[in-house]
Amino acid sequence: MAPILRTEKLSKSFPTPRRGEDVRALCDIDLDIEEGEIFGVIGKSGAGKSTLVRCINFLERPTTGEVIFDGVRLSSLSKKELYHTRQSIGMIFQQFNLLAQRSALRNICFPLEIAGADGHKTRERAQELLELVGMGDKATSYPTQLSGGQRQRVAIARAIAANPRILLCDEATSALDPETTRGVLALLKDINARYGITIIVITHEMPVIEQIATRLAVLDEGRIVETGRTSEVFAAPKSEAARRLLIHPEDGLIAAAARHYFEDKGVALEEVIRDYA
Amino acid sequence: MHSFFSTYGSMLLAGIGETLYMTLISALLAYLIGLPLGVLLVVTAPEGIRPLRSFNSVLGFIVNVLRSVPFLILLILVIPLTRLIVGTSLGPSAAIVPLTIAAAPFVARLVEASLAEVDSGVVEAAWSMGASPFKIIMKVLLPEARSALLLGATIAAITILGYSAMAGIVGGGGLGDIAIRYGYYRYETNVMVVSVVLLVVIVMVLQALGNRWARLIDKKASAPAGMAFGLFGSGLPLRSKHSEETNKGDEHNENDTDD
Ligand SMILES: Nc1ncnc2c1ncn2[C@@H]1O[C@H](COP(=O)(O)OP(=O)(O)O)[C@@H](O)[C@H]1O
Ligand SMILES: [Mg+2]
Numbered sequence A: 001m002a003p004i005l006r007t008e009k010l011s012k013s014f015p016t017p018r019r020g021e022d023v024r025a026l027c028d029i030d031l032d033i034e035e036g037e038i039f040g041v042i043g044k045s046g047a048g049k050s051t052l053v054r055c056i057n058f059l060e061r062p063t064t065g066e067v068i069f070d071g072v073r074l075s076s077l078s079k080k081e082l083y084h085t086r087q088s089i090g091m092i093f094q095q096f097n098l099l100a101q102r103s104a105l106r107n108i109c110f111p112l113e114i115a116g117a118d119g120h121k122t123r124e125r126a127q128e129l130l131e132l133v134g135m136g137d138k139a140t141s142y143p144t145q146l147s148g149g150q151r152q153r154v155a156i157a158r159a160i161a162a163n164p165r166i167l168l169c170d171e172a173t174s175a176l177d178p179e180t181t182r183g184v185l186a187l188l189k190d191i192n193a194r195y196g197i198t199i200i201v202i203t204h205e206m207p208v209i210e211q212i213a214t215r216l217a218v219l220d221e222g223r224i225v226e227t228g229r230t231s232e233v234f235a236a237p238k239s240e241a242a243r244r245l246l247i248h249p250e251d252g253l254i255a256a257a258a259r260h261y262f263e264d265k266g267v268a269l270e271e272v273i274r275d276y277a
Numbered sequence B: 001m002h003s004f005f006s007t008y009g010s011m012l013l014a015g016i017g018e019t020l021y022m023t024l025i026s027a028l029l030a031y032l033i034g035l036p037l038g039v040l041l042v043v044t045a046p047e048g049i050r051p052l053r054s055f056n057s058v059l060g061f062i063v064n065v066l067r068s069v070p071f072l073i074l075l076i077l078v079i080p081l082t083r084l085i086v087g088t089s090l091g092p093s094a095a096i097v098p099l100t101i102a103a104a105p106f107v108a109r110l111v112e113a114s115l116a117e118v119d120s121g122v123v124e125a126a127w128s129m130g131a132s133p134f135k136i137i138m139k140v141l142l143p144e145a146r147s148a149l150l151l152g153a154t155i156a157a158i159t160i161l162g163y164s165a166m167a168g169i170v171g172g173g174g175l176g177d178i179a180i181r182y183g184y185y186r187y188e189t190n191v192m193v194v195s196v197v198l199l200v201v202i203v204m205v206l207q208a209l210g211n212r213w214a215r216l217i218d219k220k221a222s223a224p225a226g227m228a229f230g231l232f233g234s235g236l237p238l239r240s241k242h243s244e245e246t247n248k249g250d251e252h253n254e255n256d257t258d259d
Helices: A051-058 A080-085 A104-114 A120-132 A148-160 A176-196 A206-213 A231-234 A240-246 A255-265 A268-274 B003-043 B054-069 B070-077 B079-086 B090-116 B118-130 B133-144 B146-170 B172-186 B188-218
Strands: A005-014 A023-033 A040-041 A062-068 A089-092 A168-172 A197-201 A216-220 A223-229
Touching: A005 A051, A023 A051, A023 A223, A040 A051, A040 A176, A040 A206, A051 A062, A051 A168, A051 A216, A051 B118, A089 A148, A089 B118, A104 A120, A104 A148, A104 B133, A120 A148, A148 A168, A148 A176, A168 A176, A176 A197, A176 A206, A197 A206, A206 A231, A216 A231, A216 A240, A223 A231, A223 A240, B003 B054, B003 B090, B003 B133, B003 B146, B003 B172, B003 B188, B054 B090, B070 B079, B070 B090, B070 B146, B079 B090, B118 B133, B133 B146, B146 B172, B146 B188, B172 B188
Parallel strands: A040 A197, A040 A216, A089 A168, A168 A197
Antiparallel strands: A005 A023, A005 A062, A216 A223
16 A cells, blocks of 8 residues: 655755755655554654654645655645645644634634635534544633643644544644643544544654554654664664663653663663753 | 803814814724735745745835824825815815825834734644635734734824824814814913813723723733833734743643633
């Protein structure tokens, strides 16, 4: 089966304000995402994760390389076609990005309005989605009246309202506490299982990947340094970047594999943690 | 006291009417011109949704030039144009022409500043959902900025009111005209004082209405939209940006917003 999403030698450079070397945010990214899977991309801050998601839906145009969504090269599309295609690629964000002046319900109506739908059918669908994300009683609440976790649930409902094939999640749980994070990730898993929506999860937190992704890619300084099944990478990380990410600086938790690796090297764990944090 | 109002009452009443007429019609026309210009300024800015570098600089330049012409000079410069449009250069209807021309670029900047306050993340979300630039303007920028736009409109109306009083110098009509004719030319200070007091009252009522209405339609601010009671508001309703942004682990904040 052809992958739902593929990137071919995707690179992105940003011109620096002053003339000089461009910032290479992404370099030759090759990814194949299969329909229906939950794929994780992990990397530390500044690795190029956000740039990668933004290139996937062409919010950012790649400098070179291709994004192929459902067999279509995004670079070959006209503006209008691109806008239309984006309706099939949902996205959620760290800061939720809800419309502050719209109620939860009307936030969910928004992508449907963009797709040209209107009227009470739209509102019925929005209400269904609110119930799906466990927010059925919050239809008339405004974003400021909701907690972070609740806002992200509304944002998820909004992102899947137009029946996208893929859902992109850029640090979707990074502003949430661990417990709320687990709830939101469970919801994403549920949506994936129910509707078969492919999900790409981008994060700097290994626990998030561990909980939700079946496969992952490790991004480091704009390059993919490792890909594999989550269980395999966690058991035996091949790249230095992956090993480092397995160390959780906040509570000093270290995955068994990383512990062995550093002990073999004869490095004190405290030192590694200090370096990392 | 009684004789004062029986002598001047109807004239002052007419003055109030003329002042409101000039102010509101000019504000309306200024928004007809200034609102699209302000939208264009934001949309075509380098960080806007449809960057157009040179167009943006030219438009910004024209707006700046128009804004820097002192109103009194503009008043006189546009007299031929006023005659052409209204048929006369005297009276409240004639004053609308220079008032509109003076206010439109000011309005453009007010609108620009209000729209620039809209969270860029929300605009990004709209892009990601496949919105076109036009849809982003109509469904994101303008509705999300509605409260700031309304406060801006209040400032614009009050500024126009102030200018309309100046238009009195060239016989523009309204309370300003009365204040100048009686106070300055005929030394009837009490008429001037009453006219000025009436102007102040109108300003305060406009500002209070604007504030209240803006707060009513703002679903974002949990606290009252803070804006000083400035007469000729030079500033903008600068809201604390993202004041209630993400709080980590906040399953428990039930803000009691006032609606
Ligand atoms: N619009 C931009 N202009 C210039 N540099 C950028 C821009 N966006 C991202 N970068 C740079 O690209 C690199 C990757 O950034 P980003 O994708 O945001 O990383 P991450 O999301 O992994 O933290 C960083 O060095 C960042 O400074
Ligand atoms: Mg990022």
